[in-house]
Amino acid sequence: MGYVTSLFARKMIAAAGDVIDGAALLQGAGIDPDGPWDPKVMIPAATYYDMLERLADQIDVTEMPVRTGASMQLDEYGALGLAFKAAPTLGASYARVERYARLWTSVVQYELRPEPRGTLFILHRPGERRLGMRLSNETTLVSSVSIARQVSPVPVKPLEVLIRHPAPSSVAAHEDWFGCPVRFGMGLDAILYSQETLAQPNILGDAGISRYLASHLDKELSEIADEAPLVKETKDAIAQALSEGAPKMADIARGLGLSARSFHRRLSEHGISFQTLTEETRRELAEGLLRDDGHSLAEIAFLTGFAEQSSFTRAFKRWVGITPASYRKARADG
Known part of the structure; x- marks a missing residue:
């Protein structure tokens, strides 16, 4: 069984607000609600999906992935977040995620795949497309764009977003946040970027710092x-x-x-x-x-x-x- 960082669970509960008993849901997932938000504390992926499904029993979670993913901050990703910031271009930032995401999760792999219109940033997550996984995948795609917008000096807007599972009752919040078409029921979970967007220099790009952080992440x-x-x-x-x-x-x-x-x-x-x-x-x-x-x-x-x-x-x-x-x-x- 794979693991994900407990930070994702804490973020989802925080985005739900006071309408749910967040402490009880976190405790049910084996997370101390009063403990520190340590991204290195991992929980089983199935436990995370279970928690999301129990959350869905209590509130409408249609827009939860958007709110949660948009709340993710690079400073919360530790050394990986710093490496994302320091990479010279947005494409290089995503290459860091492709290589080092294993530090955050053992259930997801990422791939940068060129295609005629640009490059796909693809999320690979095997397993049954249960509700918890679907919510997690949507959140991951949102957060991937959120962190890109934090390093770019110009607005970042994908060409389109592709999602494997069927659409929820409404996709208005998704398309409004991404600023592009969001296509559900597709063959993969991915974000399509133009080459121009990925070639955009980052605000704090620094080749020397980037190499240093990469060596730290390799260790x-x-x-x-x-x-x-x-x-x-x-x-x-x-x-x-x-x-x-x-x-x-x-x-x-x-x-x-x-x-x-x-x-x-x-x-x-x-x-x-x-x-x-x-x-x-x-x-x-x-x-x-x-x-x-x-x-x-x-x-x-x-x-x-x-x-x-x-x-x-x-x-x-x-x-x-x-x-x-x-x-x-x-x-x-x-």
């Missing part, structure tokens, strides 16, 4: 790649230990040949906590077992580390929004 990227096997090994170890109850971090660390302190530090550097990995592993295991009619709910509760079925039911409803029994029935009916 961060290599550290993420180095830590990926640790995450997988940790989840495997947690899954094996769950039948004996919720595992302790010290026990898992010992099994991986690490001290508890070193284990905690390495996970923290990756932007992931042991608690988050445990919750994610439990959820993934529960969903898999619920798709198999050979296990009762009581057995699944035991296999996922819960002492009582009622505790499992409460946790699963927090993760997914419905009870295990309802989830199993919905899968069977579908």
Whole structure:
């Protein structure tokens, strides 16, 4: 399962305003509503999509991606935001995103693709086009233009915006904000820019600073790649230990040949906590077992580390929004 920065979740809740219980939605996604807005703190992508869908149950979210994406500021992107600013042209800025987006998300890849009318900045995100993903994709496209407008000395207006999923009830807010046609139901998620727009020099473009920041980002990227096997090994170890109850971090660390302190530090550097990995592993295991009619709910509760079925039911409803029994029935009916 992939991860996204918790900053996206916080921004979406902030854009919704006081009409929803934002603290409860953030807590349901495993985010401390009173904690710092640290972009390096990651949450599972599926958890983010779940949160967006619960938000959609409470308010009209048609214009939420526009409001949220437009609120994104380059200063919130850390070193990647600085590299975007310092790149000599807007096209070079987007090349930074294409290369370094892995620092923000492991579920999206970006591509710059030349085409006869200009260049497409393409968002690749595999998976089911569920509502949460659709809202996330729209927000990402909006934010991609928002940050471009923050570095350009002239107004930035795409030639058109392409979105794979069907259009919402109204696209007026989208087209008004982008300032160009927004075409839904297309074959890809992308922004089409003219070559002239991408060749426009940035306000703070500086080749020397840009090279320095790129080397810093290369180092961060290599550290993420180095830590990926640790995450997988940790989840495997947690899954094996769950039948004996919720595992302790010290026990898992010992099994991986690490001290508890070193284990905690390495996970923290990756932007992931042991608690988050445990919750994610439990959820993934529960969903898999619920798709198999050979296990009762009581057995699944035991296999996922819960002492009582009622505790499992409460946790699963927090993760997914419905009870295990309802989830199993919905899968069977579908």
